[in-house]
Amino acid sequence: MNAAHPLDIHGLRITLPGTARPVLDGVDLTVAAGETVALVGESGSGKSLTSRSALRLLPPGAAVEGAVRVGGRDVLTLDSAGLRAVRGTAAAMVFQDPRAAVNPLRRIGDFLTEGVTLTGAMTRREADARAAELLAAVGLDTALLRRYPGQVSGGMLQRVVIAAALMGDPALLLADEPTTALDVTNQAEVIALLAGLRARFGTGLLFVTHDLDLAAAISDRVYVMYAGRIAETGPAEALFARPRHPYTAALLASTPRMDSPAGRLAAIEGQPPDLREPLRGCAFAPRCPFATEICDQRAPEASAAAGRPEHRAACHHSDRLEGSTIDVR
Known part of the structure; x- marks a missing residue:
């Protein structure tokens, strides 16, 4: 592990009782010192569970594989005393509802x-x-x-x-949709506050949100999550300008804009996969207009964009789809 990383998640897989597939399936994620990383995706994609794993705040009966290192210590293997030492001093969380x-x-x-x-x-x-x-x-x-x-x-x-x-x-601050319960004015103030505190104290920040515009405004890097897997990751500017995964492109296309034409808001057709059903191929394939036979048969591995190794997408057709505009109406 890089000592500069307050958070380093590798191969995190979490399975809950009564589910046919992992809730988190092989998640890799890092946050460097003084860096803001956004974790975005639909409700139920696994964002909050990923962030809470840094403090080992896991559901009862969870079966866990992989490593979650906070300040170099794997919180999944710590005893109660070691875990108390991590919570609040190495990492701390800001939850959705302050009350x-x-x-x-x-x-x-x-x-x-x-x-x-x-x-x-x-x-x-x-x-x-x-x-x-x-x-x-x-x-x-x-x-x-x-x-x-x-x-x-x-x-x-x-x-x-x-x-x-x-x-x-703490070297790491975990913010789980901290502006959801606030009005627009307070949202902007809290976002500016978090950015200022990160700069002042050098704290790494993992910011969980479903708001893509907010993620673009606050983050250095972005992870896009779908059905417990990382679909795409990269520098915020490059990821939003040239998405390499059809899910990212669909999320961007369905984001309301002031200059959007009047009419029905765009939406991604279909539903996320049911946790009671196993997955064989790409989790997004049933909702993806570019899916082919291989998408149903085999889960894609993350691959890097040509000349941009930090921009990775788990899609069989990422090179062909880079920068595509997806019609989700």
């Missing part, structure tokens, strides 16, 4: 300081100073330390949750 992440009966100051004081990572005085510093860093007044979660707005509370995630000075 679900806090105890409404505890003051915000207690929420921020409790984790680092209970583990002995900081004294109470050090924790209070750190909490005040981080509230200022996220644009909030330290007077909030005495307030309860129900006394602040959703946008302010999401900033508090981000500050809490940074309390242990």
Whole structure:
């Protein structure tokens, strides 16, 4: 593993009871120090489970293969003490709904300081100073330390949750659709805040979202996920300008635009594959207008674009499809 990588996932395969195929199937993903990586795809594609695996927040009964290294340590093999050492200090998560992440009966100051004081990572005085510093860093007044979660707005509370995630000075921040529960104005503010904090603290950021425009705006690299597999990955600018997988192209074609013609919004026909049914070939083949016989017979391996080894797609026809416009109506 490259020591510069706060997160290195290799060959991650997770199977849940009652499923006929893995929920995650051979996922490879890295986040470098100071880098923002977006993980995008439809609901149910495995984005949140991939990000939560970095903290070993897995569903009951999950059978896991592969490696998930955070700061060089494979969290899948750690004992409880080792896992506690990783959570909050090497990696921390910002969840979708800030109100679900806090105890409404505890003051915000207690929420921020409790984790680092209970583990002995900081004294109470050090924790209070750190909490005040981080509230200022996220644009909030330290007077909030005495307030309860129900006394602040959703946008302010999401900033508090981000500050809490940074309390242990983690090298990796996991943001699982952190703007979904916010209005448009607060969304923009939180995105700008995360970008600024990444630059200030040198934190690697894995940003989970279904919003392609948002991913393009915030990320250095992008992973596109479908049915538990990485369909395409590459630098954000190249991936969105010249997609090499038909699923990526279809997602881009179905994104609403201000200059789009009036009428019905585009949509990708069909449904993602059922977890109760095994997969033999490409998971996207039943919905893909370019599918051929080989797509039904054999799952594609990821291949790189000519002259661009960092831009990879798992498609039998990626070279022919690069930059294609797919009509998903």
